[in-house]
Amino acid sequence: MSDLQAFREETRDWLELNCPSEMRKPGDVAWGGRNAEFSHPDQKIWLERMGEKGWTCPTWPSVYGGGGLSKEENKVLQEELNSMNARMPLASFGIWMLGPALLEFATEEQKFEHLPSIVKGEFWWCQGYSEPGSGSDLASLSTKAVKDDDSYIINGQKVWTSYADKADKIFCLVRTGPQEPKHNGISFILIDMDQPGVTTKPITLISGKSPFCETFFDDAKAPAKDLVGGLNKGWTVAKRLLEHERTMISSFGLGSRGEVGDKKSGLVELSKKYIGLDSEDKLDDASLRSKIARHDLNSRAFGLTMQRIGEETKIGAPSAASSMGKYYGSEHNKLRYELMLESMGTKGIGWEGDSFSIEEIAITRDWLRTKANSIEGGTSEVQLNVISKRVLGLPD
Amino acid sequence: MALVLNEEQQSLRDIAKEFLQKNAPISHFREIRDTKDPLGYDKVLWKKMAELGWAGILVSEEYGGFNFGMMGMGGILEETGKTLTPSPLFATGLLGVSLIELAGDEKQKKQLLPKIVEGNLTTAFALEEGSRHAPCNIATKAKKEGNSFVLNGEKTFVLDGHSAEKIIVAARTNGGNDQKLGITLFCIDSGTPGMEITRLSMLDSRNVAEIKLKNVNISSDCLLGELDNGFSIIEEVLDRAQIGMSAEMLGNATQAFEITLNYLKERKQFGSLIGSFQALKHRAAIMYSELELTKSSVVGALNAVDEKSNDRTRFASLAKFKAGETLHLVSNESVQMHGGVGVTDEYDIGFFMKRSRVAQQIFGSADYHIDRYATLSEY
Ligand SMILES: Cc1cc2nc3c(=O)[nH]c(=O)nc-3n(C[C@H](O)[C@H](O)[C@H](O)COP(=O)(O)OP(=O)(O)OC[C@H]3O[C@@H](n4cnc5c(N)ncnc54)[C@H](O)[C@@H]3O)c2cc1C
Numbered sequence: 001m002s003d004l005q006a007f008r009e010e011t012r013d014w015l016e017l018n019c020p021s022e023m024r025k026p027g028d029v030a031w032g033g034r035n036a037e038f039s040h041p042d043q044k045i046w047l048e049r050m051g052e053k054g055w056t057c058p059t060w061p062s063v064y065g066g067g068g069l070s071k072e073e074n075k076v077l078q079e080e081l082n083s084m085n086a087r088m089p090l091a092s093f094g095i096w097m098l099g100p101a102l103l104e105f106a107t108e109e110q111k112f113e114h115l116p117s118i119v120k121g122e123f124w125w126c127q128g129y130s131e132p133g134s135g136s137d138l139a140s141l142s143t144k145a146v147k148d149d150d151s152y153i154i155n156g157q158k159v160w161t162s163y164a165d166k167a168d169k170i171f172c173l174v175r176t177g178p179q180e181p182k183h184n185g186i187s188f189i190l191i192d193m194d195q196p197g198v199t200t201k202p203i204t205l206i207s208g209k210s211p212f213c214e215t216f217f218d219d220a221k222a223p224a225k226d227l228v229g230g231l232n233k234g235w236t237v238a239k240r241l242l243e244h245e246r247t248m249i250s251s252f253g254l255g256s257r258g259e260v261g262d263k264k265s266g267l268v269e270l271s272k273k274y275i276g277l278d279s280e281d282k283l284d285d286a287s288l289r290s291k292i293a294r295h296d297l298n299s300r301a302f303g304l305t306m307q308r309i310g311e312e313t314k315i316g317a318p319s320a321a322s323s324m325g326k327y328y329g330s331e332h333n334k335l336r337y338e339l340m341l342e343s344m345g346t347k348g349i350g351w352e353g354d355s356f357s358i359e360e361i362a363i364t365r366d367w368l369r370t371k372a373n374s375i376e377g378g379t380s381e382v383q384l385n386v387i388s389k390r391v392l393g394l395p396d
Numbered sequence: 397m398a399l400v401l402n403e404e405q406q407s408l409r410d411i412a413k414e415f416l417q418k419n420a421p422i423s424h425f426r427e428i429r430d431t432k433d434p435l436g437y438d439k440v441l442w443k444k445m446a447e448l449g450w451a452g453i454l455v456s457e458e459y460g461g462f463n464f465g466m467m468g469m470g471g472i473l474e475e476t477g478k479t480l481t482p483s484p485l486f487a488t489g490l491l492g493v494s495l496i497e498l499a500g501d502e503k504q505k506k507q508l509l510p511k512i513v514e515g516n517l518t519t520a521f522a523l524e525e526g527s528r529h530a531p532c533n534i535a536t537k538a539k540k541e542g543n544s545f546v547l548n549g550e551k552t553f554v555l556d557g558h559s560a561e562k563i564i565v566a567a568r569t570n571g572g573n574d575q576k577l578g579i580t581l582f583c584i585d586s587g588t589p590g591m592e593i594t595r596l597s598m599l600d601s602r603n604v605a606e607i608k609l610k611n612v613n614i615s616s617d618c619l620l621g622e623l624d625n626g627f628s629i630i631e632e633v634l635d636r637a638q639i640g641m642s643a644e645m646l647g648n649a650t651q652a653f654e655i656t657l658n659y660l661k662e663r664k665q666f667g668s669l670i671g672s673f674q675a676l677k678h679r680a681a682i683m684y685s686e687l688e689l690t691k692s693s694v695v696g697a698l699n700a701v702d703e704k705s706n707d708r709t710r711f712a713s714l715a716k717f718k719a720g721e722t723l724h725l726v727s728n729e730s731v732q733m734h735g736g737v738g739v740t741d742e743y744d745i746g747f748f749m750k751r752s753r754v755a756q757q758i759f760g761s762a763d764y765h766i767d768r769y770a771t772l773s774e775y
């Protein structure tokens with residue numbers, strides 16, 4: 001038996017024993033944090049067990065609390081999790097974005113301080129990049145950080161901070177070199193949200209209530225040791241973190257659980273339910289059927305592409321290809337929801353009330369939410385700029 | 397499933413690339429077109445390609461072949477797509493070989509395959525009868541008379557039909573039009589009396605023929621595979637053909653894109669390189685994304701054949717759909733981005749658009765495959 005096969009069996013046994021039955025079906029995912037909320041006690045147990053094993057971050061080195069798995073082993077783990085329909089133990093910007101950036105740019109001391117807590121979901125991290133005047137042109141940001149003894153004093157405003165009202169900590173881009181050319185005066189710093197100098201205000205999205213906020217810093221403080229990647233060198237960290245963010249958002253394009261093509265996509269099931277089949281067992285709307293099949297085919301092509309890129313970049317570091325994934329994945333995901341709405345007819349345009357099922361309203365609101373996919377984490381236009389410049393080498 | 401080439405496949409492709417760029421670049425195709433070459437390809441070149449083993453890539457070792465699989469064949473077809481090299485590779489090396497390997501009996505294989513491998517025999521597959529791909533829409537009849545068959549009917553869009561020595565004909569021996577059962581394959585010498593082969597002049601200047609069969613009398617030795625049960629073989633061969641054609645189309649699109657990208661980096665207007673204009677940049681980036689998706693679809697499909705995946709047919713439709721749409725997009729955009737010179741015959745870029753429209757028709761357009769995919773996926 002190969003090592004990988006043995007690993008698969010061990011893993012399966014362990015999951016069988018440790019994954020609570022409640023976690024083996026779709027549902028909401030825990031976000032952890034100081035004031036962690038769990039919709040079911042099993043969610044907490046699942047997070048604790050997986051966190052203990054480092055399997056919330058399977059490929060991170062075990063010295064920092066990660067699972068220490070190879071890429072191949074991680075693939076096996078994910079397959080096993082999928083096959084038992086297991087829910088993610090933890091959703092976290094710490095895992096998806098901050099952690100990978102820390103692994104690359106932080107000092108040993110910083111890694112030991114922050115990574116293990118991310119693995120266990122002890123803090124809820126949020127991202128403080130965008131500002132009212134700095135969205136796509138992120139490097140023009142103006143939130144200031146000034147050194148005072150062994151702290152930085154921070155003043156300014158961030159916007160679009162996802163979950164800032166719930167988060168414990170924020171990774172933030174701040175201007176530390178006001179005299180420097182714009183990219184060279186930025187630092188990357190970790191700030192505790194639980195202090196008087198930090199306040200948040202919610203933003204309501206077109207889809208209704210939302211986890212997005214404006215975040216204000218009024219003489220907020222961060223210890224100097226929490227500056228990552230060096231003074232005025234934050235742009236490098238920032239850019240890499242954005243690549244991780246894009247890779248994460250790309251996966252939205254694959255629908256839930258990333259499964260496409262092989263099993264019937266949710267879109268097909270949904271359209272069968274609302275449109276029905278004709279006497280030849282074809283969806284009873286030829287034009288929509290063709291659009292759905294086209295979408296289905298593209299899902300599969302996209303899934304294969306993400307897989308191929310994964311195989312090609314052996315080191316697993318995201319590259320400029322992440323812009324392609326982000327661009328295509330988010331446009332593709334938007335289209336999926338357009339088609340769902342179209343399939344549902346008038347059932348797809350309700351807002352609230354008993355005439356519509358919970359699922360119907362959820363889909364309608366998710367449709368509105370997907371409109372942000374091609375904006376958050378860098379707009380589609382910005383991704384196309386990155387591709388044409390960094391991948392295709394087109395001139396400025 | 398591996399979506400990257402292994403070392404052997406990579407080296408096969410590297411050799412193909414070098415060989416074709418040197419011996420059969422786009423100028424070679426232009427010359428064949430301009431001289432109205434009666435054969436439509438260069439025989440000496442084909443011999444050399446056969447020496448490199450290309451004609452026998454899909455042939456089993458026991459018949460002198462190399463058994464390199466579709467991953468090997470796909471890489472080479474992709475390279476011929478970049479150079480637009482006309483050759484019997486697709487019609488003989490892929491279609492003919494597959495039909496004979498899958499349907500032929502021992503005697504036929506022993507007799508035909510080694511000759512193909514050596515580059516001494518070319519074949520064509522006479523399937524289509526209408527103006528759109530409809531594989532079981534076969535009205536051509538083969539009637540059994542004693543120890544022979546008599547064929548009557550008309551075939552169209554037969555790739556390499558006028559230059560091939562053996563024509564493999566799909567005819568109806570039973571059942572009504574549009575039925576899968578009752579279709580039979582025959583392997584016929586192209587000189588057989590009653591066969592009238594006319595070369596068609598197509599947009600892409602490549603070889604396609606129309607074949608009329610009038611009381612073509614052939615011995616039952618010509619039967620390739622089982623009587624009435626040819627369709628399952630045809631289906632399998634069509635999957636391979638669609639995937640192989642997609643690989644070539646991926647090569648077409650990749651090259652057209654490459655040429656255009658270079659043009660964007662050298663042509664100046666308004667005092668700037670046109671590649672600096674965002675209106676063009678974004679479209680280039682979109683084409684790049686579509687090309688990446690196409691590449692994965694094609695490689696996935698090639699692999700599905702070699703790994704005998706039971707999802708092979710859906711993969712074939714995925715590849716042909718994606719290659720069709722992407723080549724359509726890229727060839728149109730390439731001409732547009734070249735401005736006025738793009739519509740001149742002197743520039744090569746127009747060739748890709750012409751080839752694109754023909755390749756899209758071969759064994760099913762993107763729309764055909766969308767429909768097939770949905771049906772296979774049961775919706
Ligand atoms: C739901 C959601 C969640 C978010 N979460 C976070 C978060 O957690 N943390 C955080 O820091 N930020 C977050 N963001 C902010 C996000 O990163 C920005 O919204 C995004 O980068 C775009 O910036 P902007 O909104 O200022 O748009 P603008 O930059 O003002 O863009 C407006 C339009 O102009 C186009 N445009 C701008 N520049 C160019 C150019 N050079 N070429 C072509 N077109 C251009 C854009 O594509 C867009 O269509 C979130 C945003 C959303 C919508």
Ligand SMILES: Cc1cc2nc3c(=O)[nH]c(=O)nc-3n(C[C@H](O)[C@H](O)[C@H](O)COP(=O)(O)OP(=O)(O)OC[C@H]3O[C@@H](n4cnc5c(N)ncnc54)[C@H](O)[C@@H]3O)c2cc1C
Nearest residue numbers: 663664665666670673674675676732733734735736737739
């Ligand atoms: C069939 C035909 C007939 C013609 N007849 C005549 C005639 O009778 N008399 C005459 O004087 N001319 C004629 N022309 C020339 C015609 O006006 C030019 O071809 C046209 O203006 C485009 O210029 P170009 O070919 O140099 O392309 P380029 O200007 O080199 O353009 C190349 C590509 O770059 C794009 N591009 C260029 N600048 C920008 C920009 N700023 N932003 C975004 N994209 C840009 C273009 O849209 C194009 O896609 C004819 C051309 C053709 C093809």
